[in-house]
Amino acid sequence: MKHPLETLVTLAGILLMAFISVLLLPAPSLGIQLAQSLMQRFHLLDLNQLYTLLYCLWFLVLGTIEFFILRFIWRRWLAV
Secondary structure, X not given: OOOOOHHHHHHHHHHHHHHHHHHHOOOOOOOHHHHHHHHHHOOOOOHHHHHHHXXXXXXXXXXXXXXXXXXXXXXXXXXX
């Protein structure tokens, strides 16, 4: 019988792995011209806001990629 919180624990583990990956894989660095144009386009006040948004998007992208990769591995080779 499956535990009712198993899916939440699995998702939390994947998000933790994504957070560790984000720390190990640095977010893409923007050039000063691109950063200034993005700041003007999104009406940001300073460069810190831009890089905070970039870091959050990087975290979400890596978490999504890892989720689908781990789900594929689980279904392909580890599921009974």
